[in-house]
Amino acid sequence: MKKLVLIMMLLTFVTANVAIAADVVVYENAKGNITFDHKAHQESVAGDCTKCHEGTPAKIEVDKDFGHKTCKTCHKEMDGPTKCNDCHKK
Numbered sequence: 144m145k146k147l148v149l150i151m152m153l154l155t156f157v158t159a160n161v162a163i164a165a166d167v168v169v170y171e172n173a174k175g176n177i178t179f180d181h182k183a184h185q186e187s188v189a190g191d192c193t194k195c196h197e198g199t200p201a202k203i204e205v206d207k208d209f210g211h212k213t214c215k216t217c218h219k220e221m222d223g224p225t226k227c228n229d230c231h232k233k
Contacts, residue, residue, distance in 0.1 A: 170205050175231030177210070187221060 166181040188194040194217060195203060203209065210230075218225050 168202075170210075172231060174227065175233040177205075177230045178232065187223075188217075 168179045168181065170177040170179065184195070185192075192200045195213060205214075214230070215225055217223065224230060
């Protein structure tokens, strides 16, 4: 019985983490929607959540200032896309 409980807990933990890591979020924007692949970004910063999140990781409310300051700055540092149409897709 203990093994079954342990296996169930492990499966729940793994499934929850996979679901969180696989999130793809679409931010609607007049200049074109931005599709954000959380898993790809998480891998590119080697799991360093502080690159985007302050404190406890949670969903970020992205606005123009955040996107252009945080995202574009990081993209420049990490050799990611920086042109408008690289992220904004119509």
